[in-house]
Amino acid sequence: MEDFLRAAERLFAEKGYRQTTMEDIARLAEYGTGTIYRYFESKEALYGELLERKLAAYLDHLRERFDAQASPRDRLRTLVRAKMDFFRQNREFLRIFAQEFVPEATSMAAALTPEARELRERCLTMTREAIEEGMRSGEFRSADPVLVVTAISGLTNEILLRYLRAPEGEHIGEIEAFMTDFMERGLLAGERP
Amino acid sequence: MEDFLRAAERLFAEKGYRQTTMEDIARLAEYGTGTIYRYFESKEALYGELLERKLAAYLDHLRERFDAQASPRDRLRTLVRAKMDFFRQNREFLRIFAQEFVPEATSMAAALTPEARELRERCLTMTREAIEEGMRSGEFRSADPVLVVTAISGLTNEILLRYLRAPEGEHIGEIEAFMTDFMERGLLAGERP
Amino acid sequence: MEDFLRAAERLFAEKGYRQTTMEDIARLAEYGTGTIYRYFESKEALYGELLERKLAAYLDHLRERFDAQASPRDRLRTLVRAKMDFFRQNREFLRIFAQEFVPEATSMAAALTPEARELRERCLTMTREAIEEGMRSGEFRSADPVLVVTAISGLTNEILLRYLRAPEGEHIGEIEAFMTDFMERGLLAGERP
Amino acid sequence: MEDFLRAAERLFAEKGYRQTTMEDIARLAEYGTGTIYRYFESKEALYGELLERKLAAYLDHLRERFDAQASPRDRLRTLVRAKMDFFRQNREFLRIFAQEFVPEATSMAAALTPEARELRERCLTMTREAIEEGMRSGEFRSADPVLVVTAISGLTNEILLRYLRAPEGEHIGEIEAFMTDFMERGLLAGERP
DNA sequence: GATGAATGAGGTTTCATTCAT
DNA sequence: AATGAATGAAACCTCATTCAT
Numbered sequence A, B, C, D: 001m002e003d004f005l006r007a008a009e010r011l012f013a014e015k016g017y018r019q020t021t022m023e024d025i026a027r028l029a030e031y032g033t034g035t036i037y038r039y040f041e042s043k044e045a046l047y048g049e050l051l052e053r054k055l056a057a058y059l060d061h062l063r064e065r066f067d068a069q070a071s072p073r074d075r076l077r078t079l080v081r082a083k084m085d086f087f088r089q090n091r092e093f094l095r096i097f098a099q100e101f102v103p104e105a106t107s108m109a110a111a112l113t114p115e116a117r118e119l120r121e122r123c124l125t126m127t128r129e130a131i132e133e134g135m136r137s138g139e140f141r142s143a144d145p146v147l148v149v150t151a152i153s154g155l156t157n158e159i160l161l162r163y164l165r166a167p168e169g170e171h172i173g174e175i176e177a178f179m180t181d182f183m184e185r186g187l188l189a190g191e192r193p
Numbered sequence E: 001g002a003t004g005a006a007t008g009a010g011g012t013t014t015c016a017t018t019c020a021t
Numbered sequence F: 001a002a003t004g005a006a007t008g009a010a011a012c013c014t015c016a017t018t019c020a021t
Helices: A001-014 A022-029 A033-039 A043-065 A072-089 A093-100 A114-135 A144-161 A172-187 B002-015 B023-031 B035-040 B043-065 B070-091 B091-100 B114-137 B145-163 B172-187 C001-016 C023-028 C033-038 C043-065 C071-091 C092-098 C114-136 C145-163 C172-187 D002-015 D022-029 D035-038 D042-063 D073-088 D091-100 D113-139 D146-162 D171-189
Strands: none
Touching: A001 A043, A001 A093, A022 A033, A033 B145, A043 A072, A043 A093, A043 A114, A043 C001, A072 A093, A072 A114, A072 C172, A093 A144, A114 A144, A114 C092, A144 B114, A144 B145, A144 B172, A144 C145, A172 B145, B002 B023, B002 B043, B002 B091, B023 B035, B023 D073, B043 B070, B043 B091, B043 B114, B070 B091, B070 B114, B070 B145, B070 B172, B091 D002, B114 D042, B145 B172, C001 C023, C001 C043, C001 C092, C023 C033, C043 C071, C043 C092, C043 C114, C043 D171, C071 C092, C071 C114, C071 C172, C092 C145, C114 C145, C145 D146, C145 D171, C172 D146, C172 D171, D002 D022, D002 D042, D002 D091, D022 D035, D042 D073, D042 D113, D073 D091, D073 D113, D073 D146, D073 D171, D091 D113, D113 D146, D146 D171
16 A cells, blocks of 8 residues: 555656546556555555655654744744655655645636645635744744745745756755745845845 | 637636536537637647747747836836736636646646747746846845746746636735745845744 | 547447456447547547437427327327337437336436436336326326336336347337236226226 | 345345446445456346346246146236246345346346246246246137237236335235236137126 | 648546455 | 465556547
């Protein structure tokens, strides 16, 4: 079962949901085609299960590193670093994630399960709350928090998509520093240069 | 032929490349299925042609508004406003565009033609050159220009995806102001707050 | 389309619904497999359409010969004769019909459409009304009309199934005479022998 | 082994032969799937064995109650009552039986074993001999005995199918009385009303 | 040029049967 | 003896593409 999820993750990320066949997945997992159906009701269910598991793992990953006591700015830094770490270990998933993470979007791949929606929402909420608190405390300047979250999501997703392809470990520190810096300049209260 | 491209744009954006059938396109264009093949070799060729035309139109749109004499900061503002304008008039295309605009990405829909790749590159180059010049002139702080372009692309794409769904004209000014401000704070040289 | 219905009728009757494949039907109809789906949404829809058409034809056939003015006894005779005629010209359908004609039964083949149910009901109603009227007029002895209809249906179906296999035209007169006589003796009022 | 036959009987009757999977049967019998194959060569063999056993039980049931000394009319009455009793205790089997009992029919489920054919034949023969003797003795009027047997089979099968669904014990006496009466009126010699 | 019926390769899914444990 | 995971042939269905009209 794990075998199928692993194979599916790799192939969905590489070729997309529709272009990946159940036979592809079975072959990569080194099983017969029919075997998948002992564990998953359908291709869509397999996709759903994959998304749920990954999103749950991502949410756990974020929560583990999250420090509710920290200042909003530090929380945001932590979230960026955690996102980066997670996707360095889950490079394949990033592509799927980026597609499914536009909250209002009907994915073009397959319908998200309610559980997956819920998880996606919670991931976004962590960032949004940090931002809202920062705005209340005056540390961040005022803006529509949803707009800010959207900007940050898009920015980080795209950079990760672009740079996580690079050979392991290259510039990673710089990239993270750039993202954090860019975001903070955009967010922190104070005079514009 | 225009009819087919228009129909294809709408359907690809709505349902995705794979879920859209040639019959769907023909029906929406009010032609017979076979007729498409008088103008396009294959579904993939139709998709490629669509992308090329739209990217060319987008590039034209950017160029028309672009003022090579303006300051880098103004050029960037102009590019953001132009992007926003273009996609307000081409809402459907935005979804396709966002998917195909990650430069290194193998598209999950169909292979991009070399011409489309070229056009995509040129769009990005306009922004990159403005940024590079701004850095040289000291107006912008120093950073990897590709990283900056990627951040800006992701940020604007995601916000547009999220907000262009909104009923025509709503908040558009504010959204554009937010994007410009956020980007400029991130880019302009000077002390961080 | 007619071709497919004809082929399906023959094969469903011969081998049953489940054992008949869409490829079988296409091959017998001398078309490619996919062609069927231009005319019928699914195998089940094809089966439903077949049943509806045939039941409608059967009902028409009965109605054409039916004489509402005739005595109940004559009406019954007519119905038996009409049934026999119809199934002599629709031998293949008889097998399907016999399976689907037990009114309360969930068919084991595929779900009947509401339209088909309606038609089946109307066929049975014609007989039931003749019987009820005969009972009211005293021509027939009293009994539960539904029980009587069921008995007559089973009796005639089974005989037709058994004898319509015989080479065309053999004994047909005798068989019909037997059925009519057997039923009338069972129904007509008066002393039992 | 009995467990499997019991489970199979129930499921074949409920859902039909093809819709019932070996896994269904094993699960209901509370064994592993593979275990069935210790006792039965194949699904078809299981079906055959089930039919043979049930038909043998039915034949035994008929024979036990059968009195060769009785008058043809009483023998027929006994056979009808016996049939009714048997299927009240074997409701599930009735559906299978009704399908397989048209003697000339190629079953649509699976091929009958020669043994099963033989048993089916013997059940029919008991009725046929009673009828033939009644005709010889003049108690019954003359007709093709096979036709008569077919009529009686169809009539009783259909009524049982229709009425044995009813809650246990309801109207059973009346239904039996109706069948017996209807048949006797059809068969007994003497003036028609 | 235009059509749309026809096609068949290829996808998803089912399930009788096998076999290592 | 018993198991149940694994299998793959075969079923249903989709749809890009062709071609006779």
